[in-house]
Amino acid sequence: MKAAGGAGSVVGGEFVLLGGWGFTGDLTLLRLPVANLLHHKLRTALCAAAVGIGVAMMVVQLSLSHGTLNEVAQRMESVDAELIVLPRHANVIFQGGAIFPDTYVELIESAALEGEPVVAKAIPVFLDTVRLGGQQQRLFGIDPADMDGFLGSRRLRQGDLFPGGRAFKQRIEQLRGNSRRYDPERVTSDEVRRACELIIDTRLARVGGYSVGDVTEVFGQRFRIVGVVEAGVAGRVFAPIQTIRHILNGGVPWSSMFFVKLRDPGQAEVVADALARKLNANVELKTQYGSLLRDSFSQVYTYINVASAVALAVCFLFIMLTMYTLILERTREIGILKSLGATKRYVMAIVVWESVLVCSAGTVFGILLAYGIRVVIEATMPLQTVDIQWRWLVLAVAVGLVGGAISALYPGYRAARLDPAAALSFE
Amino acid sequence: MSDAILTARGICKDYRDGDRVAHVLRGIDLTVERGEFVAVMGPSGCGKTTLLNVLGLMARPTSADVLLVDGADCLSLSDRGRTTVRRERIGFVFQRFNLLRTISARGNIDLALQLRGAALDGQAARVLREVGLEECVHRKPGHLSMGEQQRVAIARAVACRPAIVLADEPTGNLDSANTQLVIDLFRRFHDAYGLTVIMITHDAGCASAADRILHMKDGMLEPVE
Ligand SMILES: Nc1ncnc2c1ncn2[C@@H]1O[C@H](COP(=O)(O)OP(=O)(O)OP(=O)(O)O)[C@@H](O)[C@H]1O
Numbered sequence: 158m159k160a161a162g163g164a165g166s167v168v169g170g171e172f173v174l175l176g177g178w179g180f181t182g183d184l185t186l187l188r189l190p191v192a193n194l195l196h197h198k199l200r201t202a203l204c205a206a207a208v209g210i211g212v213a214m215m216v217v218q219l220s221l222s223h224g225t226l227n228e229v230a231q232r233m234e235s236v237d238a239e240l241i242v243l244p245r246h247a248n249v250i251f252q253g254g255a256i257f258p259d260t261y262v263e264l265i266e267s268a269a270l271e272g273e274p275v276v277a278k279a280i281p282v283f284l285d286t287v288r289l290g291g292q293q294q295r296l297f298g299i300d301p302a303d304m305d306g307f308l309g310s311r312r313l314r315q316g317d318l319f320p321g322g323r324a325f326k327q328r329i330e331q332l333r334g335n336s337r338r339y340d341p342e343r344v345t346s347d348e349v350r351r352a353c354e355l356i357i358d359t360r361l362a363r364v365g366g367y368s369v370g371d372v373t374e375v376f377g378q379r380f381r382i383v384g385v386v387e388a389g390v391a392g393r394v395f396a397p398i399q400t401i402r403h404i405l406n407g408g409v410p411w412s413s414m415f416f417v418k419l420r421d422p423g424q425a426e427v428v429a430d431a432l433a434r435k436l437n438a439n440v441e442l443k444t445q446y447g448s449l450l451r452d453s454f455s456q457v458y459t460y461i462n463v464a465s466a467v468a469l470a471v472c473f474l475f476i477m478l479t480m481y482t483l484i485l486e487r488t489r490e491i492g493i494l495k496s497l498g499a500t501k502r503y504v505m506a507i508v509v510w511e512s513v514l515v516c517s518a519g520t521v522f523g524i525l526l527a528y529g530i531r532v533v534i535e536a537t538m539p540l541q542t543v544d545i546q547w548r549w550l551v552l553a554v555a556v557g558l559v560g561g562a563i564s565a566l567y568p569g570y571r572a573a574r575l576d577p578a579a580a581l582s583f584e
Numbered sequence: 585m586s587d588a589i590l591t592a593r594g595i596c597k598d599y600r601d602g603d604r605v606a607h608v609l610r611g612i613d614l615t616v617e618r619g620e621f622v623a624v625m626g627p628s629g630c631g632k633t634t635l636l637n638v639l640g641l642m643a644r645p646t647s648a649d650v651l652l653v654d655g656a657d658c659l660s661l662s663d664r665g666r667t668t669v670r671r672e673r674i675g676f677v678f679q680r681f682n683l684l685r686t687i688s689a690r691g692n693i694d695l696a697l698q699l700r701g702a703a704l705d706g707q708a709a710r711v712l713r714e715v716g717l718e719e720c721v722h723r724k725p726g727h728l729s730m731g732e733q734q735r736v737a738i739a740r741a742v743a744c745r746p747a748i749v750l751a752d753e754p755t756g757n758l759d760s761a762n763t764q765l766v767i768d769l770f771r772r773f774h775d776a777y778g779l780t781v782i783m784i785t786h787d788a789g790c791a792s793a794a795d796r797i798l799h800m801k802d803g804m805l806e807p808v809e
Pocket residue numbers: 579599600601606608626627628629630631632633634635
């Protein structure tokens with residue numbers, strides 16, 4: 158006997174295993190379900206397709222939403238800094254604009270722990286949005302001198318790093334002298350025009366078909382694309398912060414947020430707390446940006462999860478209905494099994510296995526379909542990131558198998574309970 | 585001392601349809617010896633199939649005094665226990681063959697063997713050869729003639745070496761040539777292996793192959809001279 162079990166059988170040691178839910182090793186339990194599925198190929202294919210569509214929808218929605226946000230988070234993490242200073246109460250998806258006066262740069266850089274200065278550099282960013290490549294893009298207004306910190310190991314693929322922007326910065330410093338302000342009237346429109354420069358990433362360049370020298374209208378000015386950098390940098394679109402401040406803010410040196418580079422990256426958490434108290438601002442670890450982003454989108458996630466769940470529920474209801482009608486159709490077959498001495502558990506297992514098998518096929522189909530949809534999305538909407546992660550695949554398999562089993566439980570139970578004699582005489 | 589393989593005393597079976605009660609079996613007494621071949625005849629609707637279902641533990645009697653199958657007291661058994669006795673000691677052959685349509689002739693026999701926990705050591709092929717169907721091993725029932733299907737069903741019933749085979753009009757759907765083949769098979773398994781058979785039939789010719797013929801009338805059994 159391979160196992161002892163509660164089937165009350167004297168001879169049927171293997172039968173106990175067969176009647177159980179587990180594999181017997183020799184797959185005998187699967188023989189009839191497989192034969193039944195192969196016998197009704199179209200029906201099997203339709204069931205598998207239904208499950209596949211549900212599974213694909215779930216995988217694509219998760220991969221798209223998480224993938225797109227993760228891509229943004231990863232880009233933020235690419236900056237050579239440890240902390241991010243954001244306006245208090247601001248949602249991470251805030252629009253930007255002038256929020257912090259430049260005195261904050263000094264406040265941040267003077268931060269100290271036990272008398273020791275801890276901040277190496279505060280990197281101001283002026284955020285706004287521009288329309289490029291067919292959709293809204295976040296524009297990073299940065300000091301041309303900070304571009305290296307944003308690039309990190311990524312390379313400039315084409316053009317230059319703000320030649321006009323650098324000249325404009327010098328011109329403004331010259332105008333300002335020792336004061337904080339300069340008179341914007343003293344800057345000629347020609348000087349501004351030469352400083353209207355954009356650097357974009359390769360992904361946007363590919364999507365919009367942009368290359369160095371192209372001109373696009375931003376904030377009522379003609380901006381020239383002067384450089385294309387490898388994708389993966391924090392922004393898809395950069396402009397010199399002095400130019401943006403001049404155009405949008407009368408040259409007043411305000412910023413939307415700061416990246417903060419520390420002298421000792423190991424102190425990030427302590428410094429974040431100290432800075433948050435000192436500035437009364439929202440100071441986050443750069444590595445926390447992803448979860449901040451997800452929090453900001455939590456309602457969207459709720460919607461996505463509910464939509465996926467509803468889609469899956471419909472698919473499994475379809476399976477349940479199919480299995481239920483199958484039971485009616487196979488009443489005689491179940492009577493035959495009972496005349497051969499099949500236990501209730503065996504009959505139920507046959508039904509559940511058939512469902513699990515068809516749902517497994519559906520899951521495999523759904524995963525392939527998800528990869529297919531990814532190809533389509535990436536071809537038609539290249540700025541979206543469909544990141545099919547292992548965990549989504551594992552989830553898909555789990556949902557497919559568990560859903561298949563659960564939706565067959567009731568039909569299986571009905572089958573198991575059929576009266577043997579009545580089932581056999583069923584027409 | 586006789587060696588009874590099946591003992592039934594006072595078997596009653598009512599069918600209730602709303603207020604109407606049909607007393608189909610009205611106190612059946614039957615003893616079948618090990619290795620006996622019994623034929624049961626009777627008019628349509630007299631309760632022959634009902635009797636076979638009760639004896640084969642497919643249906644419970646409404647009341648009964650004794651029901652022993654190969655030594656097992658079937659009146660005291662739970663559903664599960666009855667299923668076990670049915671699986672291990674009883675083989676069925678039906679008028680409508682009742683093969684599983686999605687698997688082959690051999691698959692049908694293998695399934696019955698697997699249900700019993702028997703090893704698949706070529707037994708299916710052996711019994712198919714015994715019923716003269718070695719050519720049809722891999723064919724599904726839909727690709728077999730009626731006579732062939734019934735022979736597969738007989739092979740399935742005997743493959744598990746049951747204590748008793750219950751056959752409900754096994755020749756009812758067959759022409760005379762196939763009827764003869766099927767009766768010969770029962771006779772052969774009976775003679776060669778001492779198989780116990782209870783066979784319902786409308787055909788006196790078939791019944792004459794049996795050791796004993798019983799007549800059923802008004803829910804009771806009476807011997808035929
Ligand atoms: N499930 C049931 N519910 C109600 N009445 C039934 C049921 N099964 C059988 N009967 C009735 O019981 C009687 C006996 O039926 P049974 O099938 O045992 O007859 P039979 O002798 O096998 O007939 P046949 O020779 O036509 O096969 C019939 O009158 C039938 O209508």
